[in-house]
Amino acid sequence: MRSLFAVAMLSGAFSLLSALLFVTLDAVDVAFTEAAVGAGISTVLMLGTMALTARFERHASHSPALPLFVVTLTGAAIIYGTLDMPNFGDPAAPVHQHVAPEYFERSPHEIGVPNVVTGILASYRGYDTMGETAVVFSAGVGVMLLLSGLRRRKRKGDPDEDTQNKGGKA
Amino acid sequence: MRHHLILRVVTKLLVGMIMLFALYVQFHGDYSPGGGFQAGVIMAVAFILYGLVFSVGQVQQVLPVWLVHKLVALGVLIYAGTGVYSMLTGYAFLDYAALSPHHPSHGQHWGILLVEAGVGITVTAVMVAIHYAFVGRAPLISDEEW
Amino acid sequence: MTEFTLSFIVGHMNYWLFTLLMMTGLYIVVDKGNLVKKIVGLNMFQTAVFMLYISMGKVTGGTAPIFPTDMNIDPEAVYSNPLPHVLILTAIVVGIATTSLGLALIVRIREEYHTIEEALIQKIELEKATREIREFGETMGGPE
Amino acid sequence: MAEGSVQHTALSLLDHLPVLVVLIPFLAAPLVVLIGRNWLAWPLAFMAALGSFIVSVMLLAKVRGGEVLSYHMGGWAPPLGIEYRIDTANAFVLLIVSAIAVVILPYARASVRVELPDRHVPLFYALFLLAFTGLLGVAATGDAFNLFVFLEISSLSTYVLIALGGYRDKRALTAAFNYLIMGTIGATFFIIGIGFLYMATGTLNMADLAARIAELPDNRTIHAGFAFIVVGIGLKVAIYPLHLWLPNAYTYAPSAISAFIAATATKVAVYVLMRFLFSVFQPDFGFVAETLQYIVMPFALLGMFAASFIAIFQNDFKKMLAYSSIAQIGYMLLGISLMSETGLTAAIVHLFNHAITKATLFMVVGAYVLRSGGSFYRSLEGMGKTMPWTSAAAIVGGLSLIGVPGTAGFISKWVLVQAALEQDMWWIALLVVASSLLAVIYVWRGVEVVFMKQPADDVDRRPAPLMMIIPIWIMAGACVYFGLATDVTLGAARDAAQGLMAGPGPLLLGGH
Structure with a gap:
């Protein structure tokens, strides 16, 4: 994705979709905020920034080995942590008890x-x-x-x- | 965007509605989703939209830069000031019971209303200020990059 | 040890999907050289974390934590946990504050460096540093 | 006082001390913006810092006896509400931060006048106050999520303050941007960690967390949460491999800001690390002890040497100090990783001693930059002759950095060596001494440039303004004073270490 305009638009769409997800998860307040902020303000700001900077990404030529390593390690740590988590929606989860x-x-x-x-x-x-x-x-x-x-x-x-x-x- | 007649007319109609909706979100936050932050953002959007379609200069006649700067600070002070008031009356910081000592849950109501108003003012002002700051920059971008 | 039963896998799939999304965001932040893209990645990373939080507040069969307006609360009603919502509301606000600050910095960087590509910025800074070392370096053995 | 039918005991001013320390600068920041007058901005900021300082002295005096103060925000008892929980450890950190702010503000007044355009002055002080408030809030809070919020207040304002160095060198902007990216990743890691802990325990209050974590020693969610918190805070601390944002940020920030953040920001982050390691998790947990022993200690040692080596080869005084800061953070982490009371005492006392030492040195460089226009060694040649008072303070700071007896730096290293010997880890004691020798080299390089060279002909020969020399000498004096009179600092640090080692206290429901 070289065009930053498309990136900004897609990131706005991503926020909107996550707002929908928050609604289905009963977090209506959060959904409202995410829609206003993610799809609204931050897209506008991003476009404003692009108007003052550049609209296209130039080039990217470096080895993705280190980023991949960092990301995999972090992801593995999170997955490891999820192993002892309660099932999704479980009413007996500690968060719902205390x-x-x-x-x-x-x-x-x-x-x-x-x-x-x-x-x-x-x-x-x-x-x-x-x-x-x-x-x-x-x-x-x-x-x-x-x-x-x-x-x-x-x-x-x-x-x-x-x-x-x-x-x-x- | 001087020539977009439809855009201008629609904006004029919309801005009022947006502001009204912002106020609804602000003061109905106790009952339905919403609150100071969301209302602030929506209120700011009304100003930003007007600025985009007409000109920043025209918005700044209504909401001059210096006023925005003061409002940014005012909201925070309203919030913290509510807390300071409860401290002065011998309650813990931000204990809204202080606002109505005989009926604490009324105090809570008042307190929530006050602090949400503070949040709303700061958020509106900050968003507008950020918009002003971005718009006030002359683009240095060269033509071939656009 | 955990048994990977079907219910465990289905019950944890949401966490794993959010983890995947989080890592996509983190990868963009670490790998992409374009400063605007870094900010977008950061947003994505944070939003995925918010999803993780919100999903832990969900109770099966629950609804949004808002009582009826007349405050006649049905004792049978199941509500989702409001605390993660509150935390994430705060976190979203912190996120947009960070984003706007990051973008403002990008504007300034672009004005000074005439680019928003990390590689080019590093090149400019390296040239500047080399020039400085030529001008200011070797204090030790330099002529008095 | 309002008398209500609902039973309620009125709080006195003394009960409010825990929140006042944070609230005073918090209120001052918007006031500065609201008033918007250049000449009023500084007095307000200074009064606020002074107020916090006085309150933190009172707090420390109050909690030295081992009492723990708990302040309930909004009158809601934890874990429902947010709690400020003051024991000796954080009272001491509050004292360090506010004392540094009080000394640096007069200095900032002189340097800001030169380094920034006038129209920025009120907003600059507002941000300074916010950064200060955030650090105090982080130190005072007993709620894990509240810690994140105040961490972000201080971080966001610090990013901008660093970027303001862009008026001198544009690299301040990229330094601030990199710090923003890394700092935000760190903060996000931190909330992931808090989220995991919350998921396993259902609470956010630190004392409550501790009690519940103690019941779940083998929970993998807690282990992962611990890892994320350590890495997230590690980014803010600038533990050796996570330090990449630090050198440029310190080098290109405005002088007063370099001095302030070098002396406080990383110190508060170290405190947070200690608080989580010892009060929320307990070192007798296998995974905490293993992390300290096999991860934190090696990286601390690595940082001490690697960063010192890099410091030796710098051509820029400020950058040299920045790398030396990374090395000094290694000492604190080493003290923590020894997991003993003496080790912890060493870490805490080094927090204080290093804060005053680095504040002195960064203020000195700031004064040099004021006259010479740059912090490269070449442009500092002969400063010992043109700015004798400032340069004398540099010597004191340098000696304290090395850890020469009679200076504050010696005390912390001495306690650290003791802590190592206590556990028969003589090799660690040797490594501490060896890395101090590296400090001798990099400090000597600076001294040589300043004193042994002749000033260039075109150099500005005026001495530093008095508004700078006085704060510099207050700090330099403190380096000597606390090197000789150790009972205050060592005593407080020992109390703080004892408090931390005793583990978390019970949840205080009856407090205010």
Whole structure:
């Protein structure tokens, strides 16, 4: 796949399909988010990046031996880990026995919100969500820092040229 | 895209609907899937769409860059501020019971609403800010690569 | 030791498929030289991990963990585990934050290096390093 | 205080200390952006760091007696809610991180003014605070997933901060990008690991995890989860073969950032590794002990030598320090892999000592870069004459890096050698000494360039600004002070090691 445009589109389609998968797995909130983020925002960003960079991949000529080795090793470790996992959908799995049932028991009278996911997200684990907001915040500040100011002006010799070289030529 | 009349008309119609839907997702998150983050993304999409079809300049008249910067920070502060309020009233950080000491589960409701609003504001503002940042870059790409 | 019965294999097939997807993503990240593709691979890798998480929350016969609006909860109802959903919501947000930052960096790299191919970037950096060594190297025996 | 009909005991300010240490910089970051004034950004950031520092001192004083503080976020008791759990080990790490931030911020003010355009200043400090918050949050938390979230806060902001070095050298951008890719792979490995543990136990709270893992010694899901967590954190720690992101990131980042992340980021990651190895998993588990003995220890030793060798052949002062950091991480891992109280004490005290040593040295190089424009040895020739005060601090830092008696670096190596001898592993003691000899060589190369050469004619002969010299000398002074007065650091480290070796405490439901 040389055309990055196709790559971006396919990755959007991949996100959409995974959102469908999440729906079938009862994770409607996650599906909603994945659709909005994966198929929406990140595709738009990817296209925006391509508009500023390149649309085609150039060439790739190196031995895939090391990547293959790393990937196989990681995959093997995961498969090894799955051997002691409970069957898919097994109600006796530890994840369904500990902590989670308590949320169902307590959230109706402690939180009183029908969507249990919202209750956990915003209250029981609200601190995580605050951290998540901070992650979004730092990404926003980061992008503003990296891409602020018009690059075009610099070409014609603008004041930024000075700061560019202030640190010296190292 | 000055000449795409249909696109422009449809966008004008859509933007309002998208915003409305975003607000629905924001405030109905307690009852159905959705919440601050999803609502923020959808709200941002409304602005981004308008910017793509018309021009960034026109969006920035409504939502100037400086305002976006402030909003990015404001959302985080609303979230953390809710927590600080509960600390000041003698509860644990982010214990929403502090918002309604006599009826903790009402407090939870209020708290969730508040923090989700914080998330929504930050996410909207960050997404719009990222869009502005990308659009504000002059493409340096040479023609043969397109 | 585990017995590879049919129910075991069917019950674990989802994990293995997600593992395959994960490894495809990881392979793209490690192997591809195009920076945008690396980010795409990273997304794919992470999404596959999310699938793994969500699939462990599923209960056979369960539904989405949302109570009826009037809060009349049917005690017989089976709900899937909401905790993985919450974790993954957070993780998706972290993922998009990383993606946007990565793409912003790519834009900057492209502006400075005029390419987004790792091989070419490395070539440019190697040339730069060689030039620097010629200019700044050999401090030890260099003329005073 | 609100009095409710629902029974509730009001918390006092002292009860809030565990969360305050993280919350103060957390609140300051958006405030800096909201206010958006250049001149206010630095004072706010500094006040926040100072606040965290004071709180962390109070925390350490409180937990030194062996008490464990548990703070329940949102008032929800773990494992339902998120818990901050402070014992001596993480109180000590919180202290290291916040102390470094307090000292580096004044330095940053001087260097940022030169290295970055003015319009970036508020956002720069906001990101600095976020990186700082993330590191503190990672150290304070008792919840495995919350750790991931705060790790990502600090990582994302660190990537950008490193990329800001692009104003001096464009390679900062690729360094940041590579770090982003590797760091994200590491973080994803970490969540895979957490997912596996969650799958086997059903909980995310570390203490609860520990109790449940202890009941499942032969579960392969837990083994795989352990492996993923170690590799994921190993990428952040920059354990020898996973270190590829580190040298360029440290070399091309802005000076203040190099100093800050070199002194804190990898240290916090080492702490996380210790926390998982000793508090979540226990070393008496066969697989943990085997991993430490057959994987971590060899790589630690390899890293000590390989990275030191590479450091010797560098032409760039900053890159030399970066490689030396990888070698020093080897010492900490070696201490951990000895699995004894003394070994762990050595690792923890080295966390502290290496943090102050590297902070000194990176700040010194930053001051050099300010005047000479580059960190290549060639451009640093004769700096000993033009910047005598700064260069004297470089000598102190260098001696501490080698581990000369009377400096902080000596203490940690001494404890490490003791730990090795305790287990009759005299060959390890010898290897530690041998690798210190390599440090002598690379430090000597730097000293020779700075002191034995004549400065070039066109060089800027002004000394470093006072705002830089003072922080540099505070750190250099600390290198000497903690080399002589060891009771504070060694005592805290020993308490922390004892706490870690005692294994996880019970789940604290009654705390705040």
